[in-house]
Amino acid sequence: MSIKYICSECSKKYDPKTLVFRCECGGVLDLEHFDFEFSKDDILSNEWSLFRYLKALPFTKEFNQWKEISMGEGLTPIVPLDKDMPDILVKVDYLMPTLSFKDRGAVVLISKAKELGVKKVIQDSSGNAGNSIAAYASRAGIECDIYVPEGTSAKKIKQISCHGANVHIVKGSREDTAHEALMAAERGEGFYASHVYNPFFYQGTKTYAYEIYEQLDLNIPEALVIPVGNGTLLLGCYYGFKELLNLGLIDKIPKIIAIQASGCAPIYEAFKANKRFVEAVINTGTLAEGIAIAKPMRGKQILEAVRATSGVIITASEDKIVAAREYLAQKGFYVEPTTAATFAAFLNYYKEKNHGIKGKVIIPLCGAGLKKD
Ligand SMILES: [Zn+2]
Numbered sequence: 001m002s003i004k005y006i007c008s009e010c011s012k013k014y015d016p017k018t019l020v021f022r023c024e025c026g027g028v029l030d031l032e033h034f035d036f037e038f039s040k041d042d043i044l045s046n047e048w049s050l051f052r053y054l055k056a057l058p059f060t061k062e063f064n065q066w067k068e069i070s071m072g073e074g075l076t077p078i079v080p081l082d083k084d085m086p087d088i089l090v091k092v093d094y095l096m097p098t099l100s101f102k103d104r105g106a107v108v109l110i111s112k113a114k115e116l117g118v119k120k121v122i123q124d125s126s127g128n129a130g131n132s133i134a135a136y137a138s139r140a141g142i143e144c145d146i147y148v149p150e151g152t153s154a155k156k157i158k159q160i161s162c163h164g165a166n167v168h169i170v171k172g173s174r175e176d177t178a179h180e181a182l183m184a185a186e187r188g189e190g191f192y193a194s195h196v197y198n199p200f201f202y203q204g205t206k207t208y209a210y211e212i213y214e215q216l217d218l219n220i221p222e223a224l225v226i227p228v229g230n231g232t233l234l235l236g237c238y239y240g241f242k243e244l245l246n247l248g249l250i251d252k253i254p255k256i257i258a259i260q261a262s263g264c265a266p267i268y269e270a271f272k273a274n275k276r277f278v279e280a281v282i283n284t285g286t287l288a289e290g291i292a293i294a295k296p297m298r299g300k301q302i303l304e305a306v307r308a309t310s311g312v313i314i315t316a317s318e319d320k321i322v323a324a325r326e327y328l329a330q331k332g333f334y335v336e337p338t339t340a341a342t343f344a345a346f347l348n349y350y351k352e353k354n355h356g357i358k359g360k361v362i363i364p365l366c367g368a369g370l371k372k373d
Helices: 050-056 102-115 128-140 154-162 174-186 200-205 207-215 232-246 266-272 299-308 318-330 337-356
Strands: 005-007 029-031 078-080 088-091 120-124 143-149 166-170 223-227 255-261 312-316 361-364
Touching: 029 200, 050 102, 050 207, 078 207, 088 207, 102 128, 102 200, 102 207, 102 232, 120 128, 120 174, 128 143, 128 154, 143 154, 143 174, 154 166, 166 174, 200 207, 200 232, 207 232, 223 232, 223 337, 232 255, 232 299, 255 266, 255 299, 255 337, 266 299, 266 312, 312 318, 312 337, 318 337, 337 361
Parallel strands: 088 361, 120 143, 143 166, 223 255, 223 361, 255 312
Antiparallel strands: 005 029, 078 088
16 A cells, blocks of 8 residues: 555645655645445454554555554543443543553554654654654664653653653743754654654544444444544544444444633634634643644644534633542542543533533543653
């Protein structure tokens, strides 16, 4: 399968082997549509990782090094949050090798880099994505440079460097850090393994949808609650359900209820104003730092996805995050503040008027609380 990148703005195509990471017009790259057959019978029932959906993933038939790279990520449980709310389900996506849902995207992206013969990857992150890319790159025998902003905690830097990655500390903001990594990629120093720019990452996060399809035995939920900053889970999940719909395996895509933090909510603002594009905002600060993205590169695509499902974007207020984190811990789940914010916002929305939601709702628990203490 020699799959190409395609520009989301001008449709120009590129070969991933060229290490290009954005179009010359500045547009973000998607993957060109690739055809595959897939039904429940195609699930590899003896493969205990997200590679059980291999037929739906963008690899050649001959490529099997994913077997050496996979650490059994995916296949996370879906369980009721509380016995008194049987329709509110959580998908425990922090039960992953590096303790966050980012492993879905990282394992597919790094496997693809291996298939392309990449020797070095570059990534910028101060959190879960950098950790995840560093771990999988190490496992794949690919050199890895991770750019982090100054002020990143020593604990996080240690986590990343323990995986053998070279950590570059950048003076300035999170945006300055992304710029430095991007410049390094532009100079040809390596393959930009960005969870924002690289469309192969979304081929991994789309397995979130495939798992829901398999685990709920066709009983697809009415709504999906998804935290959104850069849209790595939201877009992947949408692509996955869209594929299942096009394959005739489901008859509708669940409604997406996307959550932003009120201190940094550019996509919410654009949605509310009925705009097609997202304008950057100033991050006024939030505990939900996993979704605090002031200038989301795929904002337009996120708006399109939410609208295509007749979904909605709501915000989490800061004062509810700590209490929601405590509540989830009392239910047995110790999560990151970003996940707590997601839960708090949804509960507020759901309790308000129910908003016509009658069936099951799935909320992802994206990151383990132990990473944020
Ligand atoms: Zn273009």
